[in-house]
Amino acid sequence: MKSLLLANEAIARGAYEAGVKVISSYPGTPSTEITESAAKFSEMYVEWAPNEKVALETAIGASFAGARSMSCMKHVGLNVAADPLFTVAYSGVNAGLVVVVADDPGMHSSQNEQDSRYYALSAHVPMLEPADSQEAKDFVKVAYTISEKYDTPVIIRLTTRIAHSRSYVELEDRFEADAKVFSKDVSKYVMMPAMARGRHKIVEEREKKLQEEIPNYNLNKTIIRNKKIGIVCAGNVYQYCKEATDASLFKLGLVYPIDFNAIKKFSQEVKELLVIEELEPFIEDSLKANGIKCHGKEIFGVQGEFSVAYIREKLYGKNPPKSEALIPVRPPVMCPGCPHRSVLYALKQLRLTVNGDIGCYTLGASAPISAVDACVCMGASIGLSHGFDKANPENSKKTVSVIGDSTFVHSGITGLINAVYNQGKSTIIILDNSITGMTGHQDNPTTGKTIRGEHTYQLNLKELCEACGASSVRVVDSYNIDEVKKVIKEELERPSVSVVIARRPCALLIKKHAPYQKILQDKCKNCGMCLAIGCPAIEKRSDGMPINKELCVGCKVCNQMCKFGAIVQGDSNE
Amino acid sequence: MSKNSYKTNILIVGVGGQGSLLASKILGSIANIMGYDCKLSEVHGMSQRGGSVVTHVRIDDEVISPIITPGEADYIIAFEMLEALRWAYYLKQDGVIIVNEQKILPMPVIMGKEKYPSDVLNDLRSKNINVCEINGLQLAHDAGGSKSVNVVLIGVFCALNNIPFDVAKDALYLCVKKQFLDMNVKALKFGYESVCKAQ
Numbered sequence: 206m207k208s209l210l211l212a213n214e215a216i217a218r219g220a221y222e223a224g225v226k227v228i229s230s231y232p233g234t235p236s237t238e239i240t241e242s243a244a245k246f247s248e249m250y251v252e253w254a255p256n257e258k259v260a261l262e263t264a265i266g267a268s269f270a271g272a273r274s275m276s277c278m279k280h281v282g283l284n285v286a287a288d289p290l291f292t293v294a295y296s297g298v299n300a301g302l303v304v305v306v307a308d309d310p311g312m313h314s315s316q317n318e319q320d321s322r323y324y325a326l327s328a329h330v331p332m333l334e335p336a337d338s339q340e341a342k343d344f345v346k347v348a349y350t351i352s353e354k355y356d357t358p359v360i361i362r363l364t365t366r367i368a369h370s371r372s373y374v375e376l377e378d379r380f381e382a383d384a385k386v387f388s389k390d391v392s393k394y395v396m397m398p399a400m401a402r403g404r405h406k407i408v409e410e411r412e413k414k415l416q417e418e419i420p421n422y423n424l425n426k427t428i429i430r431n432k433k434i435g436i437v438c439a440g441n442v443y444q445y446c447k448e449a450t451d452a453s454l455f456k457l458g459l460v461y462p463i464d465f466n467a468i469k470k471f472s473q474e475v476k477e478l479l480v481i482e483e484l485e486p487f488i489e490d491s492l493k494a495n496g497i498k499c500h501g502k503e504i505f506g507v508q509g510e511f512s513v514a515y516i517r518e519k520l521y522g523k524n525p526p527k528s529e530a531l532i533p534v535r536p537p538v539m540c541p542g543c544p545h546r547s548v549l550y551a552l553k554q555l556r557l558t559v560n561g562d563i564g565c566y567t568l569g570a571s572a573p574i575s576a577v578d579a580c581v582c583m584g585a586s587i588g589l590s591h592g593f594d595k596a597n598p599e600n601s602k603k604t605v606s607v608i609g610d611s612t613f614v615h616s617g618i619t620g621l622i623n624a625v626y627n628q629g630k631s632t633i634i635i636l637d638n639s640i641t642g643m644t645g646h647q648d649n650p651t652t653g654k655t656i657r658g659e660h661t662y663q664l665n666l667k668e669l670c671e672a673c674g675a676s677s678v679r680v681v682d683s684y685n686i687d688e689v690k691k692v693i694k695e696e697l698e699r700p701s702v703s704v705v706i707a708r709r710p711c712a713l714l715i716k717k718h719a720p721y722q723k724i725l726q727d728k729c730k731n732c733g734m735c736l737a738i739g740c741p742a743i744e745k746r747s748d749g750m751p752i753n754k755e756l757c758v759g760c761k762v763c764n765q766m767c768k769f770g771a772i773v774q775g776d777s778n779e
Numbered sequence: 780m781s782k783n784s785y786k787t788n789i790l791i792v793g794v795g796g797q798g799s800l801l802a803s804k805i806l807g808s809i810a811n812i813m814g815y816d817c818k819l820s821e822v823h824g825m826s827q828r829g830g831s832v833v834t835h836v837r838i839d840d841e842v843i844s845p846i847i848t849p850g851e852a853d854y855i856i857a858f859e860m861l862e863a864l865r866w867a868y869y870l871k872q873d874g875v876i877i878v879n880e881q882k883i884l885p886m887p888v889i890m891g892k893e894k895y896p897s898d899v900l901n902d903l904r905s906k907n908i909n910v911c912e913i914n915g916l917q918l919a920h921d922a923g924g925s926k927s928v929n930v931v932l933i934g935v936f937c938a939l940n941n942i943p944f945d946v947a948k949d950a951l952y953l954c955v956k957k958q959f960l961d962m963n964v965k966a967l968k969f970g971y972e973s974v975c976k977a978q
Contacts, residue, residue: 207811209804209807209808209811209817209819211821234823235823237823238823313822314823337818366820366845366846369820369821369822369823370818370819370820370821370845371803371804371807371817371818371819371820371821371845372816372817372818372819372842372845373811373816373817441844441845444843444844444845445844445846447843447844448843448844449844512844512846512848513844513846513848514848514849517848525848525849525850526849526850526868526869527849527868528865528866528867528868529868530864530902532861532864532865532896533861533885533887533888533893533894533895534831534885534887534893535794535829535830535831535861535862535865535885535886536830536885536886536887537795537828537829537830538828538829538830538886539828539829540796540828540829565828568828571886572886572887572890572892573886573890643828645823733891736889736890736891739886739889739890741829741883741884741886741889743889744884744889745884745888745889745890745891753883755916755925756883
């Protein structure tokens with residue numbers, strides 16, 4: 206049976222067919238749908254972990270215990286999980302272990318454009334890169350074979366265009382792998398210096414052996430076409446090269462270790478060898494270091510996504526049509542009724558320095574709210590404010606951190622403990638919208654529900670922050686601008702660490718909206734104050750400022766902005 | 780996808796949250812029912828939050844890249860007027876752009892920093908582009924809910940492209956949850972029947 210699947214869904218299907226028993230992940234665009242769709246197979250245990258490090262450690266534990274396991278994350282998530290990755294590369298596996306990492310060239314939804322292939326190189330872990338959904342599924346199965354045969358974790362790398370593209374996949378039955386037994390083996394599973402030295406040798410031998418045996422797995426393929434140019438490529442770039450050129454192609458399915466012998470042979474068949482790869486010159490540098498003459502990066506660069514049009518432009522000077530008109534940009538915005546909007550607006554009014562974090566509230570850096578001043582990585586907002594405080598104690602009276610509930614649990618808790626332990630004075634605002642929002646609504650420990658919607662222990666953020674030693678933890682209604690302002694002002698004056706939990710569920714979670722709001726044009730003075738909150742539902746037109754009924758969810762934040770009482774509840778029959 | 784030409788590139792453009800993902804999924808199912816290869820490229824994550832979103836749908840005997848090259852789209856299905864203008868350069872010379880006559884103001888316009896073009900349809904026609912405009916929101920309301928604009932537009936596309944209504948309906952059944960099926964079948968029908976004559 207054929208099914209039109211996202212590569213992410215195909216990875217989940219591959220895990221199912223490969224007899225995987227445990228999957229633990231943290232959501233992150235463009236990897237989220239792997240774990241979400243895996244949760245639909247009752248044969249596998251699937252969970253959201255609080256962060257990628259815990260997720261990978263759980264998968265490692267399951268592998269040691271004898272169950273095929275998987276952990277999925279976005280590129281920056283692998284930084285969080287790098288610690289266990291580098292050491293499980295030494296200890297190896299019991300049952301197969303696959304880590305799926307999704308890079309985001311072009312930064313559709315990320316804070317950097319890092320190239321995760323270097324993790325494979327530096328941790329000495331094989332890495333596979335599929336070029337469509339069918340390969341995504343097939344490669345998962347090969348990955349488990351390689352993992353168990355060579356006693357190594359295996360990484361599957363996706364990029365956004367693969368992860369979020371759909372193509373047909375042939376579905377097959379699940380293979381029930383026999384459960385393996387965990388037997389005590391200190392030299393393999395306990396990575397203390399003496400044992401790790403022994404394992405490091407094995408890692409090197411393992412890699413050599415795999416290098417020799419790569420052809421057995423048919424992961425790479427050669428397509429001989431015009432022999433003037435030969436192109437080495439992988440993943441989505443292979444598809445672009447195939448369509449944009451008539452050149453001969455060497456497609457890598459195994460991007461680490463690279464089959465140098467086969468590429469050398471290929472290079473002898475063509476006049477000129479090009480490497481076309483997004484991001485860093487990972488393949489190109491490796492080929493050059495192994496004495497294979499090639500080039501590419503000086504033409505294609507290291508930034509952004511490639512495409513058929515881009516490759517034609519760079520190779521043949523063919524310019525695709527471009528948009529000529531000056532069209533207003535449409536940046537992403539906080540949704541109508543987003544509970545972050547009113548809190549961030551309050552912070553702007555208080556003229557505070559706002560250390561932001563990773564989540565929808567980062568959008569509060571854009572006009573007209575323009576409240577967020579810094580954003581680095583998951584959990585960083587709290588460390589940043591503590592740093593501001595220690596750089597100059599006066600800063601703590603005008604600096605706050607804003608962090609979402611899921612991000613706080615991911616890696617904000619240790620920041621809070623640090624600020625308290627080191628006698629800081631930060632004020633931390635947890636924007637608790639009861640969900641992991643930006644990635645498309647995943648449950649987390651604060652929602653009291655598992656990935657499959659089962660009820661579980663609900664982490665109490667207030668009690669947690671108190672237990673960490675915050676001297677004051679107060680809960681406010683995100684929609685109430687005056688209350689938010691008052692409480693934050695008081696907490697900034699407090700000479701110790703305090704936490705304000707601003708609470709309101711994500712507007713997209715509410716299926717039945719409150720009645721929409723409307724502007725009484727006879728009372729409206731056209732002052733524009735309601736526009737300052739940057740709600741996409743309020744439109745500015747030459748004949749006044751109507752509220753778009755289709756967009757308004759009735760949060761009434763705009764009512765608080767109007768000094769003339771011109772904004773009122775609309776008639777539900779209108 | 781009509782009988783004599785099955786190579787079809789369709790770009791679906793709109794504003795995050797308008798339901799372009801479901802629209803592309805329905806087109807994928809139609810391709811499957813009709814026995815063609817198909818690839819879709821979607822946008823998830825940050826841009827979905829009210830940003831400009833574009834989904835590529837490619838249907839052919841064999842599809843290679845999932846991305847459409849500018850100047851090679853046979854159809855653009857625009858859920859919003861400004862987005863129609865923004866992405867029109869993807870259309871090939873004799874291509875058709877289906878425009879839902881709905882305006883969603885982007886933040887720079889709401890803030891008064893930029894102007895929303897006054898006559899998008901005319902701007903498009905002045906470039907010799909084949910435009911098929913439709914009041915999708917009205918038809919969606921008539922069908923029972925504004926959320927079904929996406930299905931109305933798929934109905935328009937199918938009618939323009941001579942795809943049998945029953946094929947589109949079968950595809951809809953595969954993609955839509957049962958409780959929304961009645962509304963969406965109506966929306967599909969209203970879109971299908973409304974087809975204006977694009978030149």
